[in-house]
Amino acid sequence: MTNRRQFLKTAGLTAAAAAPAMLAAPHVKAQALIRWRLQTYAGPALAEHVIKPAIDSFNKIAEGQMEIELYTADQLVPTGELFRAMQAGTIDAVQSDDDSMNSPVDIKVFGGYFPFASRYSLDVPTLFHQYGLNEIWDEAYSEVGVKWLSAGAWDPCNFATNKPLKSLEDLKGLRIFTFPTAGQFLNRFGVVPVTLPWEDVQVAMQTGEIDGIAWSGITEDYTVGWADVTKYFLTNNISGAWCGSFFANADRWNEVPDNLKELFKLTMDSSHYYRQHWYWGGEAKLRVEGTKLELTTIPDEEWKTVEAEALKFWDEIAATSPRAAKVVEILKKYRETMEKAGPPYRYS
Structure with a gap:
């Protein structure tokens, strides 16, 4: 904003001495491309399903405004250091469970596989959206400078x-x-x-x-x-069902325009939905048809x-x-x- 004000001040002085025809040409300031680095807990083969389709879709729709670079398990930092790296701004966002990325919050044990917390994958979104876990997770991560964004279900353990x-x-x-x-x-x-x-x-x-x-x-x-x-x-x-979430560095999230925030929320929902049917069908089919x-x-x-x-x-x-x-x-x-x-x- 400081640079923008300085530009407008200088531009105003210049315009005062300019020909009237110049005043009719408006100034358009180009929006710089927002780049994020997001690391998932998943290795390359698994990431092809649990996150890559959603991120590819986001980048396609947000063309010219924002681009997310996706990194797989341990590619930039070890999984156990994901939280600290995101908190420090070394990476911008994370897809992981609270437990394995060692979140410094008192609810981290409920991420990943908390014993018998769920029977089916639909239990996880129901607990978050209808039983109050959304608010609890948001509160906990707000205390440590990280924006918790959305939780979803994966497969059983x-x-x-x-x-x-x-x-x-x-x-x-x-x-x-x-x-x-x-x-x-x-x-x-x-x-x-x-x-x-x-x-x-x-x-x-x-x-x-x-x-x-x-x-x-x-x-x-x-x-x-x-x-x-x-x-x-x-x-x-x-x-x-495994319980995992999307997280972002709080400052970087606040820099994102509202329209792109909404797009990312839809992207997370798309990712959650894909996993619901991919795992549900896969677990049954491979028990019946798998040969290994x-x-x-x-x-x-x-x-x-x-x-x-x-x-x-x-x-x-x-x-x-x-x-x-x-x-x-x-x-x-x-x-x-x-x-x-x-x-x-x-x-x-």
Whole structure:
């Protein structure tokens, strides 16, 4: 604005001495192209589905006004440093879950796979839009100088291993690549959580550094190549849908004109919608038609003990902060509502 005022002041002095015909020619100031760097948690093959189509669409529609450069997992900064890099302005925006990018907020544990918080992918947007999580997330991130933009659902969290899992006893001692909070919970059943760069997971399976993966459903196992290095897929899951969000550096978001903000909101909705049907259809189709992974199941009665333990875990998390307690209260209310509603919302 300072440069613009100085220009207008100088232009006014010049115009006063100019011929009358010159006054009829208006000055048009060109809008500089806004460039963002956005990094996703997803590797290249997965990003082709979970974000690239939406960003390509945004860039096409915003031609001449804004362009978003998309980077995949660990390409600019390690996933665990995404939040700090965005907060500092090293990158402008992020698509990730709160948990794996190590957000310094008390609700970060609910991102990614919070045990049994959801049964189906539609649970996630319902919790955010109808049960108050939108406001809670916005409040938490406003306190740390980052603009939380929108949350959506991904796939469920299942095990893919080289050992068949048919009872809880089979989990003991397994070195599993998974998310921080999911790993903290699974440790109660003897699982040894392992943290690795996303791009190293496939090689770690081949070398025996890890015994399995609890990072996704079967769609991603096939898409990213993990089905090529594992033999078994456990149909039981600890969460029906991963919860991830879009975030932006607050200052950079405030610089974006309102029309482009609205366009980006539509872009996020487009991304959320694509994942809803891509994962929902993919999970079923690959269980039925997939040829690379043998399905195994832990009996329902035994798996219910895992779900019961999750509710104890919820209470422990609720004790960590008043805001975390509020989220757990919402999750419990939602769970109660779905169970009372019965099929198709919940099956006993």
